[in-house]
Amino acid sequence: MNDLEGKVAVVTGGAGGIGRAMGRRFGQAGMKVVLADVLAESLDQATRALADDGIEALGVVTDVTDYSSVESLAKEALDRFGAVHVVCNNAGTGGVSEGYMWEHDLADWRWGIDVNVLGVIHGIKAFVPILLEQGEGHVVNTCSGNGGFAPIARGAMGGPATAVYPMTKAAVLCLTESLYTHLEMTGSGVRAHVLFPSGFLNTGIWESWRHRPTRYAATQDRRTPDQTLERVLGRFESAGVHVEFTPLETVAEQVIEGIRANSFWMMGPPAPSDQVVSSKAASILSRGEPDYLVDVLGKHAENTSETGGGKS
Numbered sequence: 001m002n003d004l005e006g007k008v009a010v011v012t013g014g015a016g017g018i019g020r021a022m023g024r025r026f027g028q029a030g031m032k033v034v035l036a037d038v039l040a041e042s043l044d045q046a047t048r049a050l051a052d053d054g055i056e057a058l059g060v061v062t063d064v065t066d067y068s069s070v071e072s073l074a075k076e077a078l079d080r081f082g083a084v085h086v087v088c089n090n091a092g093t094g095g096v097s098e099g100y101m102w103e104h105d106l107a108d109w110r111w112g113i114d115v116n117v118l119g120v121i122h123g124i125k126a127f128v129p130i131l132l133e134q135g136e137g138h139v140v141n142t143c144s145g146n147g148g149f150a151p152i153a154r155g156a157m158g159g160p161a162t163a164v165y166p167m168t169k170a171a172v173l174c175l176t177e178s179l180y181t182h183l184e185m186t187g188s189g190v191r192a193h194v195l196f197p198s199g200f201l202n203t204g205i206w207e208s209w210r211h212r213p214t215r216y217a218a219t220q221d222r223r224t225p226d227q228t229l230e231r232v233l234g235r236f237e238s239a240g241v242h243v244e245f246t247p248l249e250t251v252a253e254q255v256i257e258g259i260r261a262n263s264f265w266m267m268g269p270p271a272p273s274d275q276v277v278s279s280k281a282a283s284i285l286s287r288g289e290p291d292y293l294v295d296v297l298g299k300h301a302e303n304t305s306e307t308g309g310g311k312s
Ligand SMILES: NC(=O)c1ccc[n+]([C@@H]2O[C@H](COP(=O)([O-])OP(=O)(O)OC[C@H]3O[C@@H](n4cnc5c(N)ncnc54)[C@H](O)[C@@H]3O)[C@@H](O)[C@H]2O)c1
Pocket: 012, 013, 014, 015, 016, 017, 018, 019, 036, 037, 038, 039, 062, 063, 064, 065, 090, 091, 092, 093, 115, 142, 143, 144, 145, 196, 197, 199, 200, 201, 202, 203, 204, 205, 206, 211, 306, 307
């Protein structure tokens, strides 16, 4: 499916950040775009911005934690555009937990798992049968080096970082590998891809707590202030680490190229963070200590990677 012109893309978490950038890039490639997000106002703004640029776009308020909501999204996309060719399971929430993992609020675990893992499963269940019936299509699941490679287990100050976020992203990689195999077994032209957005990205994920749904309300009092991007940048600065943001368009380009090339791994060029992958493989093969689990600042210093922020 090299020619994307006239095809239809659905992007969850499309109201902001990476999802919004992907929607725009798909539109620039001549695709019709369905943006889905739980934030109605931002979704409306994002959809209107695409339409203003002459892109055929539909915004559907969707909660990926609710399967019936994702089913309705699929139905609305089909009703409007008659087909779906690319599905990006991209909606995500960042780490809001504090302390050691045995101290994390159970509500943090439930929220992270429901959005980042169950949300992807819902997208697969609702959309893959549609793609299979068409005999073509792409499923792009957004992962992260933080968890997909190895968890950032220590935060910038040496304390623990959230265990929730990396655990959910490890699950996203694992289930996308299963999806790849299952799709191969069908002999169809439907392909699975896993996206590792690279670089330090200026998105809402650092401050996910701002839109915490009431049904996942914290059940424990916080001992530390909520994370802000400003505070994270301050930590890096005081450690002498200069942060440069990677444009979100670069990530969106990675996705378009990955679809055109039919690549399972949607990654940027070789980066220092690849070292974590080889150190991890070496540790497993030698039955050694997991010495690839590095401090967030140490890692960030050698690689301007998203994983550096700790999402904690
Ligand atoms: N920003 C980074 O550095 C980075 C790096 C690697 C991976 N990621 C992943 O990229 C994806 C997009 O995140 P982003 O960085 O653009 O952050 P973002 O916060 O800007 O975007 C995430 C979007 O998901 C939406 N969302 C949250 N819960 C939802 C729900 N229940 N139903 C529907 N939509 C929901 C949010 O409203 C938001 O618009 C996430 O899966 C994230 O884990 C981000």
